[in-house]
Amino acid sequence: MTSIDVQNLTKEYGTRRAVDDLTFTVRPGGVTGFLGPNGAGKSTTVRLVLGLDRPTSGTATVGGRAYTALHEPLRHVGALLDADAAHGSRTARDHLRVLALSNRVPARRVDEVMEETGIASVAHRRVKTYSLGMRQRLGIAAALLGDPGVVILDEPSNGLDPEGIIWVRELLRRLAAEGRTVLVSSHLMNETASFADHLVVLGRGRLLADTPMREFIDARVRPRVRVRTPDPTALKAALARHGHDAVEHEDGYWTVHHARVDDVGRIVSGAGVPVLELAADQGTLEQAYLDLTATETEFTAHPKEARP
Numbered sequence: 001m002t003s004i005d006v007q008n009l010t011k012e013y014g015t016r017r018a019v020d021d022l023t024f025t026v027r028p029g030g031v032t033g034f035l036g037p038n039g040a041g042k043s044t045t046v047r048l049v050l051g052l053d054r055p056t057s058g059t060a061t062v063g064g065r066a067y068t069a070l071h072e073p074l075r076h077v078g079a080l081l082d083a084d085a086a087h088g089s090r091t092a093r094d095h096l097r098v099l100a101l102s103n104r105v106p107a108r109r110v111d112e113v114m115e116e117t118g119i120a121s122v123a124h125r126r127v128k129t130y131s132l133g134m135r136q137r138l139g140i141a142a143a144l145l146g147d148p149g150v151v152i153l154d155e156p157s158n159g160l161d162p163e164g165i166i167w168v169r170e171l172l173r174r175l176a177a178e179g180r181t182v183l184v185s186s187h188l189m190n191e192t193a194s195f196a197d198h199l200v201v202l203g204r205g206r207l208l209a210d211t212p213m214r215e216f217i218d219a220r221v222r223p224r225v226r227v228r229t230p231d232p233t234a235l236k237a238a239l240a241r242h243g244h245d246a247v248e249h250e251d252g253y254w255t256v257h258h259a260r261v262d263d264v265g266r267i268v269s270g271a272g273v274p275v276l277e278l279a280a281d282q283g284t285l286e287q288a289y290l291d292l293t294a295t296e297t298e299f300t301a302h303p304k305e306a307r308p
């Protein structure tokens with residue numbers, strides 16, 4: 001099985017340390033979300049993994065070997081870094097054929113990946129006539145061309161329509177289910193939450209988190225419960241007896257903070273409080289991420305102060 005191993009990786013550009021002593025492993029069989037504010041060092045790390053840049057110190061390997069030492073690398077690692085990587089005056093099919101030929105990938109894979117990514121019907125069109133979403137699909141097709149065990153995608157949903165976004169989500173899950181190692185960097189928290197099971201989070205070049213997604217959220221966002229009842233007085237009284245408080249919202253719901261849905265369910269049913277709806281509000285990846293990175297963001301917009 002092929003892992004991505006980053007070991008004490010550091011990259012300096014002049015006096016700026018873009019990546020600072022990073023150590024983490026991306027394992028097969030799951031989708032790892034690669035997160036961090038602008039300038040955190042995600043792209044630099046990926047470039048070091050792909051041998052596009054040289055580390056100042058430390059190592060980045062794929063299956064125990066440096067990318068540059070891989071024979072026919074496309075058959076081991078597929079990557080989407082930039083949707084504009086294809087030459088605009090080439091057709092999509094020609095672009096993929098050239099890639100296939102230079103990596104001894106069977107020619108039939110060209111048609112297979114175009115079919116899989118939904119661009120078969122535009123295979124003969126020049127890439128410069130493609131929309132951003134179509135170029136994105138072509139970039140994903142190129143990443144999958146060599147049937148690689150490791151797939152690294154930077155913002156794969158970029159420019160895709162709603163149907164395309166769902167397609168990417170399912171594709172990532174399937175690649176992981178097939179036992180591949182999948183690393184996806186993104187700034188879209190809802191999207192990342194929909195496909196990732198593990199997270200690696202960077203801030204100012206350093207590792208801030210390397211945890212399963214559920215643990216990441218649970219450790220940072222306290223659970224809440226939403227309740228709707230026609231008898232708020234009985235609800236508040238029953239909760240108060242167990243040390244809980246309920247806060248009313250404009251939409252008619254009550255929120256019980258720092259509470260688990262099982263506990264609130266038992267309390268209200270035990271007290272005979274009529275309940276129309278009861279739901280766990282588990283907290284989102286976005287809440288947890290913002291909580292973690294609040295102090296790690298290099299670039300923040302500050303609203304102008306109001307003048308007296």
Ligand SMILES: Nc1ncnc2c1ncn2[C@@H]1O[C@H](COP(=O)(O)OP(=O)(O)OP(=O)(O)O)[C@@H](O)[C@H]1O
Pocket residue numbers: 013016017018036037038039040041042043044045
């Ligand atoms: N070639 C380079 N020369 C000088 N500085 C660089 C170079 N590449 C990256 N940097 C700097 O390294 C830091 C990390 O940048 P990087 O692009 O890796 O971050 P990122 O997490 O991918 O950000 P984003 O989310 O904005 O894409 C930034 O401060 C950036 O300005």
